[in-house]
Amino acid sequence: MEKRLFNFSSGPAVLPVPVLERIRDEMLCLPGCGASVMELSHRSKQFMAIQEAAKQRLIRLLNITSDYDVLFLQGGARLQFSMIPMNLLRGQTGPAQYVLTGSWGKYAIGEAKKEGKVEAIYDSSATNYDRVPTETELKISSDAAYVHITSNETIQGVQFQHDFSSTTPLVCDCSSDILHRPIDVSKYGLIYACAQKNAGPAGVTVVIIRKDLLARSSDELPGYLNFNNHSKEDSMWNTPPTFAVYVLGLVTEWVEKTIGGLAAMYKLNQEKAKWVYDAIDRHPEMYLAHAQKQSRSLMNATFRFPNEVLEKAFLTNAQAIGLDSLKGHRSVGGIRASIYNAMPMAGVQSLAQLMDDFASKNS
Ligand SMILES: *Cc1c(COP(=O)(O)O)cnc(C)c1O
Numbered sequence: 001m002e003k004r005l006f007n008f009s010s011g012p013a014v015l016p017v018p019v020l021e022r023i024r025d026e027m028l029c030l031p032g033c034g035a036s037v038m039e040l041s042h043r044s045k046q047f048m049a050i051q052e053a054a055k056q057r058l059i060r061l062l063n064i065t066s067d068y069d070v071l072f073l074q075g076g077a078r079l080q081f082s083m084i085p086m087n088l089l090r091g092q093t094g095p096a097q098y099v100l101t102g103s104w105g106k107y108a109i110g111e112a113k114k115e116g117k118v119e120a121i122y123d124s125s126a127t128n129y130d131r132v133p134t135e136t137e138l139k140i141s142s143d144a145a146y147v148h149i150t151s152n153e154t155i156q157g158v159q160f161q162h163d164f165s166s167t168t169p170l171v172c173d174c175s176s177d178i179l180h181r182p183i184d185v186s187k188y189g190l191i192y193a194c195a196q197k198n199a200g201p202a203g204v205t206v207v208i209i210r211k212d213l214l215a216r217s218s219d220e221l222p223g224y225l226n227f228n229n230h231s232k233e234d235s236m237w238n239t240p241p242t243f244a245v246y247v248l249g250l251v252t253e254w255v256e257k258t259i260g261g262l263a264a265m266y267k268l269n270q271e272k273a274k275w276v277y278d279a280i281d282r283h284p285e286m287y288l289a290h291a292q293k294q295s296r297s298l299m300n301a302t303f304r305f306p307n308e309v310l311e312k313a314f315l316t317n318a319q320a321i322g323l324d325s326l327k328g329h330r331s332v333g334g335i336r337a338s339i340y341n342a343m344p345m346a347g348v349q350s351l352a353q354l355m356d357d358f359a360s361k362n363s
Pocket residue numbers: 011075076077078079104150152153154173174175176194197
């Protein structure tokens with residue numbers, strides 16, 4: 001078998017090896033089923049148990065109370081950019097307020113504009129989204145339909161470090177940092193995340209919605225786009241993405257049983273990110289961090305070089321030692337090291353070592 005690389009891809013991204021091994025072992029015949037999980041009816045006892053177990057794991061890991069529902073949907077986070085304003089903004093008097101800390105928030109507000117009145121109450125685009133605001137910088141109005149934040153901006157590598165409080169329902173795109181630390185779900189009205197960054201493969205999107213908000217959805221909405229249908233039918237309104245839900249179940253089981261839960265996961269993520277950021281800070285003449293220090297993402301570390309020749313040389317050196325997919329997004333340039341939950345410690349240690357070696361050879 002060919003050797004696995006350290007995969008720093010921003011998404012779809014690295015998965016835990018024990019999860020991949022389990023999928024391999026169960027591929028032809030899921031224990032007790034006589035078939036692959038992909039061949040089971042979504043309404044079979046066996047699959048319903050798999051989906052319910054995945055849901056219960058999310059509920060336990062995130063301490064989700066019974067006034068919330070957990071939905072497994074399709075269409076990625078991008079469909080939520082539309083579905084959320086369709087369900088939560090239509091028919092409301094106040095506007096939806098958006099906090100723009102990066103490219104994904106910008107896309108989200110673009111879709112919401114098609115639905116109703118929106119306002120950007122924070123926008124750091126003038127400095128290419130290098131920071132997140134403090135709570136006191138935000139002027140959230142109490143009559144807003146909701147306020148939308150992106151907890152981690154995957155492209156720029158800036159992240160909110162804490163949950164914050166708002167009496168206006170807080171909607172959060174957690175696509176690239178769900179399950180990376182414990183969060184206080186009770187502070188949010190709705191949390192959504194596509195799975196393919198930190199929670200599983202592409203194909204399933206998790207929506208955690210406070211049940212009282214379901215009352216806002218109009219019956220006029222197309223069936224699939226109405227949160228109520230999915231909530232009433234326990235994410236079986238239509239065929240859910242069964243394989244993706246199964247893998248998400250295995251990933252959450254790995255976080256819970258192998259890692260030991262979200263507090264332990266958070267500690268590991270802080271340690272892993274420290275390897276990379278310490279290397280950046282040791283060589284400020286070589287590595288130009290994109291994010292301001294207090295906004296640095298634990299999931300996506302972004303930095304540039306003094307010139308493109310050095311950037312190319314670094315990427316070539318990285319590839320040669322098995323560090324893959326480090327090239328940054330074109331809107332930021334340089335390097336983006338995505339170091340999600342499943343990135344092994346050895347991967348970031350190897351990257352930090354390369355950063356030290358490269359800086360001493362080329363300075
Ligand atoms: C990847 C990503 C998205 C888009 O997800 P899709 O599943 O491709 O629609 C949205 N928001 C954030 C923060 C992301 O990282």
